[in-house]
Every structure is written in structure tokens, then in C-alpha cells.
Amino acid sequence: MSAPHEPLWSIGELAERAGATVKTVRFYSDQGLLPEAARSSGGHRRYGPQALETLQLIRSLRTLDLSLPEVRRILTDEDAAGQVLEDAVDSRLRELGGELKALRWREAALHLVRDCPPAQRAGRLRLLGTLETPPSTAPLARFWRTWLPPRMPRRSTAAFLEVAVPQPPDEPHPSQALAFAQLHAMTTAPCPGSRQPQPDVHRVAGADGAALLYEGLAEAFELAAPHLRRARDPQPGEALDAYVAAYASAYRSRDTHDFRRLLAARLSADPRLDRYWELTAVVLTPPGSSQQPTPGTADDWLRAALRRDNAEAA
Structure with a gap:
């Protein structure tokens, strides 16, 4: 009243x-x-x-x-009014952030279509048309799950996917948007012979051994990352020792000179995903920035360090 x-x-x-x-x-x-x-x-x-x-x-x-x-x-x-308002505002901010990210990805896609040679536009439109905006990382994660050994522990799989699957940037440069679209196309294309080739070490190590392998590789890649950021030449050291130890545990062997020579030969014969890591580096690195290390670039550096170590030991 x-x-x-x-x-x-x-x-x-x-x-x-x-x-x-x-x-x-x-x-x-x-x-x-x-x-x-x-x-x-x-x-x-x-x-x-x-x-x-x-x-x-x-x-x-x-x-x-x-x-x-x-x-x-x-x-x-x-x-409850204060908490309700705070929760509601947080929710709207998240929604708005997603909408803005989607708009920025559409903007990058439009630049890619506008700025490419006319003869490439149809193909680029088909490539970009397969992406959601903002894009999902689910196809990339599915790709890696078919690469990793079956029945590998979930924790180990999740840890590897965290470093192997690049997150789409919130404000992509057109080159990053194109690289992610190419990654999407690569990981969703049918594999030759209907099955993705597997490294020989997966067969030898089994699920448990592969889990130890990828945990050890993650440590080795982390140790190699500072060398990559400083553009140092591949060299023996702590990072290489961790790298070799990861494979030695998977092969149930010891780290010896003979094992290092055998490992280098086996690695050179294993299937590679060079194109995946090249595109990942583009997605993670805006133009004009220093390239961020990826598992692929770290693996390249460590393989080169292994070859150098074997050459010096010989």
C-alpha cells in the first residue's frame, strides 16, 4: 500500500x-x-x-x-540477489565471448576468401565450409585417439591430447584460420587402407608401455622447448637423455650406445605426421611472433640431437 x-x-x-x-x-x-x-x-x-x-x-x-x-x-x-546477479552476468559474459569469437573466425574466413586468387576461391570455400565457427577441436582429438594405442590409460591419453591438439585462437589471423581448416581437413579425411598407420613402438610397447612412453616424451619435449625458443642447434643433454629413456622404457631396454643407434634407425622408419605439426605451429603462432614449440618441432629437434650424439659416439 x-x-x-x-x-x-x-x-x-x-x-x-x-x-x-x-x-x-x-x-x-x-x-x-x-x-x-x-x-x-x-x-x-x-x-x-x-x-x-x-x-x-x-x-x-x-x-x-x-x-x-x-x-x-x-x-x-x-x-540471493547478489549471487544471482553475479552468476547471470558471468553467464552472459561467457556467451558473449563465444559470440565474439565466432564473429572473429567468420571475419578471418571472409578475408581468406576475398584475398586469395580467384582460381582458388572455390576450393577455399569448400575447405572453410566444413568448419564450425568457432571451430571445434573434437575431430583433432578423434584423430589422435585412433593414433594412440588402444586401451591406453585415460589419464595418459588426456595428457597427450592437451599438448597435441591446438586450441583455436580467440582472434585468429587469416593464416591461422586457414591452417586450422587444413588441420580439420587432414584429420577428417579417410585414412589410406581405412586405418591410420601406427608407430612400431605402439605394437611393441602395448597400452601400458605406451603410457610410459608418452609420459616420458612429454617430459623430454618440455626440456627441449627452451632450446627451441632460443633457436639452439640440436645437441645431446638432459632433454635427449629423457627422450631416449622414454623409448627405452617402452622397449623394456637400457639406454646404451647400441640402443641409441637402434632407436635412431627405428624412428627413421616410423610413420610421421610432419604436416600436422607444421599446421599446428601456424595455428599457435600469430604472424610476427616467435614460433611456439610443438611436440612435432620438439621431436624433430630431439631426433636431430640423437643423430648427432650417435655420430659423435661413432
Whole structure:
């Protein structure tokens, strides 16, 4: 109820004071969100200053794209109002971030189509047309799951996927968008003979041995990364020792000069994913920035270090 000398307004007067339409005021009234101070003798709604404040708050919340249930909770539950507002704003920010990321990927795709030679446009359109915006990493993860040994422990698989699957940048340069589209095409194309070639070490090591192998390789790649960032030539050292130890554990062998020579020969015969790692490096590195190490570039560096070590030992 209104105070004795509180002004009362009709629905039209309230709408005018709030800069809203009568339809808007009636809608929120019907939803039970606007308090009526009284009714006229003819049964018409009358509103006081509290309704004006509430209406202004409702419109502010709706401007933030809060839903009616969220608005209702903020208005009716004083204890939870702060948390409800904070959660709702966080949710909208996440949604908006996703929308902005999608728009930036579409912008990069448009640049790729506009700036390529006319003869390449049809092919580029087909390539880009297979991507979601923003793109999903699920096809890349499925690709690696067919590469990794069956029944490898889930924890080990997840750890490898974290470093092997590049995350699409939020603000991609057109070259990064093109590289990711090419990665998507590569990882979704049918494998020759219907099955992806597997490294020989997977067969020898089995699931448990492969888990040890990839854990050891992750350590070796991390140790090699500073050398790659400083553009140092491949060389024996701690990173190479960790690399060889990972394979030695998988092959159930010891790290000896003979094993290192055997390992170099086996690695040279294993199937490679050079193109995957080349594209990954582009996705991870904006033009003009220093190239970020990838498992592929680290593996190349360590193989070269192994060849150098074998040559020096000979």
C-alpha cells in the first residue's frame, strides 16, 4: 500500500516517467514484478515511486539480457540477489565471448576468401565450409585417439591430447584460420587402407608401455622447448637423455650406445605426421611472433640431437 501522501500514477503516467511503453509496464505488472500501490474506483492500477524504481531496475537487468526468472529472483530474494546477479552476468559474459569469437573466425574466413586468387576461391570455400565457427577441436582429438594405442590409460591419453591438439585462437589471423581448416581437413579425411598407420613402438610397447612412453616424451619435449625458443642447434643433454629413456622404457631396454643407434634407425622408419605439426605451429603462432614449440618441432629437434650424439659416439 502507498504512504498517505505518496503520489499515485496511472499505468500511462508510470510508463511516461520511466521512458517505457504502456505495453511494457502492463507486461511486467501481469508477471507480478511491479507492485501496485492501489486501484482506482474503476479498478484501474495505480503505482507509486517504488514501482518506478522497480521498473527502472527491471529494464536495466533486461538490458543485460537476464531472463525473467533471474529478474524475479533478484527482486524477490534479497539474500540471493547478489549471487544471482553475479552468476547471470558471468553467464552472459561467457556467451558473449563465444559470440565474439565466432564473429572473429567468420571475419578471418571472409578475408581468406576475398584475398586469395580467384582460381582458388572455390576450393577455399569448400575447405572453410566444413568448419564450425568457432571451430571445434573434437575431430583433432578423434584423430589422435585412433593414433594412440588402444586401451591406453585415460589419464595418459588426456595428457597427450592437451599438448597435441591446438586450441583455436580467440582472434585468429587469416593464416591461422586457414591452417586450422587444413588441420580439420587432414584429420577428417579417410585414412589410406581405412586405418591410420601406427608407430612400431605402439605394437611393441602395448597400452601400458605406451603410457610410459608418452609420459616420458612429454617430459623430454618440455626440456627441449627452451632450446627451441632460443633457436639452439640440436645437441645431446638432459632433454635427449629423457627422450631416449622414454623409448627405452617402452622397449623394456637400457639406454646404451647400441640402443641409441637402434632407436635412431627405428624412428627413421616410423610413420610421421610432419604436416600436422607444421599446421599446428601456424595455428599457435600469430604472424610476427616467435614460433611456439610443438611436440612435432620438439621431436624433430630431439631426433636431430640423437643423430648427432650417435655420430659423435661413432
